[in-house]
Amino acid sequence: MKIIDKILRKESLDNYLKTDSKFEKTIGPKDLLALGIGAVIGTGIFILPGTVAALKAGPSITISFVIAAIVCALAGMCYAEFAASIPVAGSAYSYGTIIYGELPGWVLGWALILEYVLAVAAVSTGWSAYFGSLLGGFGIHIPTAISGSFNPSHGTYINLFAIIIVLLIGFLLNRGFQSSIRINNFMVFVKIAIILIFILVGIFYVKPTNWKPYFPFGVHGTLAGASTVFFAYLGFDTVSASAAEVKNPSKTMPIGIIGTLIIATIFYVAVSLVLTGMVPYTKLNVANPVALALQLVHQNWVAGLLSLGALAGMTTMMISMIYGSSRLVYATGRDGLLPKVLGNLVGEHHSPRNAMVVVTIFIAFLGGFVPLDQLTNLVNMGTLLAFALVSLGIIPLRHRQDIPNTGFKVPGYPFIPIISALACIYLITTLSVETWIGSAIWFGIGLIIYFSYGIHHSKLAQ
Template identity: 90%
Template sequence: MSLSNKFFRKESLDNYLKVDSKFEKTLGPKDLLALGIGAVIGTGIFILPGTVAALKAGPSITLSFVIAAAVCALAGMCYAEFAASLPVAGSAYSYGTIVYGELPGWLLGWALILEYVLAVAAVSTGWSAYFGSFIQGFGIKLPAAISGSFNPSHGTYINLFAIVIVLLIAFLLNRGFKSSIRINNFMVFVKIAIILIFILIGMFYIKPGNWKPYFPFGFHGTLAGASTVFFAYLGFDTVSSSAAEVKNPSKTMPIGIIGTLIIATIFYVAVSVVLTGMVSYTKLNVADPVALALQLVHQNWTAGLLSFGALAGMTTMMISMIYGSSRLVYATGRDGLLPKALGQLVGEHHSPKNAMIVVTIFIAFLGGFVPLDQLTNLVNIGTLFAFTLVSFGIIPLRKRRDIPNSGFKVPGYPVIPIISGLACIYLITTLSVETWIGSAIWFTIGLIIYFSYGINHSKLSN
């Protein structure tokens, strides 16, 4: 087999279905919605509507969220069709390996590993900071030495609680996802309840005059705001990682993916409407705009709830992302591109415990010791790269007669998938030079691993 043929050799759906059939099928539509909402709606809902309104969009931030959701929905529909057609573990990695070939699939998986791992590590440090503030209200102050990444000049050596929360979530997931999803569903309920409390209370303090002018930065400001808040919707793709563990995936997966985007949009828009109605957009360029708005109308007790809501939001995001990353690493191990031990399902619940252990150690190390301020920008480029290939991948997917799909299909084929892919490419071009350099380094490492190990150990070699 020539080298180029090795790069583009494709796995069959039947082989994936046979191997992944060992997973327990326990998830229904409600579980998928909770998983998706848990990943998408995080602390950003308490921050982005205010800061983006102040700097870019003004009250038209509500329209910015709608525009961003429309663009994200294009990729979401493409993911939904793939998930309905290919109900296997590994999300975009497995999709890419089936429709594009092994090397493109590996690059997709490598990009998503970057997205999930960095996102969780970054959020774990935020969770630690919020937790420190929360217990400080009870008179408990954490020593500086265990409150930040390794930086002896600033007196910090380890972010202890960032490590603890990652280990705790991984422990729960390793006990079986059925029990973990119950905890996730409860935390999502708590988070949504706190958001609803803010909306219901804030409605009574809206002053319509604060919405004027609606376009203080012009419509181009609204579009700039949409480009920024687009990233608030990222995370819905983790839903597709669960396809092998879902009941009736051809119908359930589209509900989970598209339903997540619809519900998230409703909450983002509602919070934006209330927030910009309570306070002039010019005052919202602060770290905690929602808390500021509540304090200005003397609702300090509700502001206190936000800290708990933020902790719940970050916890559900980490559950979804750690879960998704373990399934992704499992899929690459299943195919031989990483050591085969990572592709084993073990224990009474038939879960990828080895993959979970490796992912957990890596995330805990990053969250506990490494400053992530700059690295988190790489999450965006990895996600958009995956969105681009998944969008364009609908075209070769439809041509595959060996892959039946009686479930969801992207409407307006092939126009919608092409528009989705082009929109993602445009957003990639807006990212910073530093992000491009960092991603080039990451993909170079991925190619080194593929050519030194994966290409020779791949199960497709047999």
């Protein structure tokens, strides 16, 4: 077999469905929405509306969020059609392997592993910092040596609480997804409640004069703001990773993906509207703009709740991303591209326990020891590449007679998938040179793994 035939061999949907049928189907629409909201709405809702308003968009930040949501929804609809048509574990990796072939699927999976792992590791360090601040309020101070990544010149050797929270979430997920879902749903409820409290309290201090001028940086500033806040919506793709464990996926998956984006947009716009109405946008370029707004109107008790909301937001994001990454690693192990032990479903709940353990340990190591300041920019590259290829994949998907779809279909075909892909490619071109170099190194490592191991151990090769 020629090398080109090997790398473009495609897996069949029937084989995936047969293998993934061992998963317990326990996730309903409400759980899926909570999983998506948990992944998308994090601490950014307390920060981005203020800083982007101050630097780029002014009060028109509300329109920036709507524009970003529309662009994200284009990719979201493409994910929803794939999830309804191909209800298997592995998200874009599995879609790519069925539609494009083995190597393109592997590249997609490798890109998403980068997104999930780095995102969780970065958030775990933020969680640790917030938790340290919370303890400091009670007079408990964490020793410097265990409060940051390995950097002896700054006196830090290990970020202990970042490791602990990742290991704890991994342990909970390994005990069965049902118990983890209940914890996630509760955390999402807490987070949404605190956001609603801010909106309901802050609305009484809104001064319409603060919304003038509405476009202080012009329409260009509003569009620049949309380009920045686009990344606030990333994470909804983790919903598609759960397809093999969802009841009635052809209907439930589109509800989870598109519903997540709609709800997230409503909250982002509402927070932006209230925040820029409470405080002139020029004063919002601070690390904690929402807390500042509340302190200026002497509502410090609500500002105190924000730390709790931030911790809840980061916890739900880590639950969703660790869950999604374990299913992704499971899928590559299932296909033999990584060691097959990672593709086993074990225990009474038939969960990918081995993949979960490996993912949890790797993320805990990164969060505990590795400085992630620059690496987190790579998340955007991996995500946008996946979005672009999934969007374009709708076109060959519609031509596959062996993949019936009686559920959701992207409207405006083929224009919306093409527009979605072009929008993602445009955003890729705006990423920094450092991000491009880091991504090239990451994908280079991925290709070495594929050609030295995956291509020879692939189940398709057998």
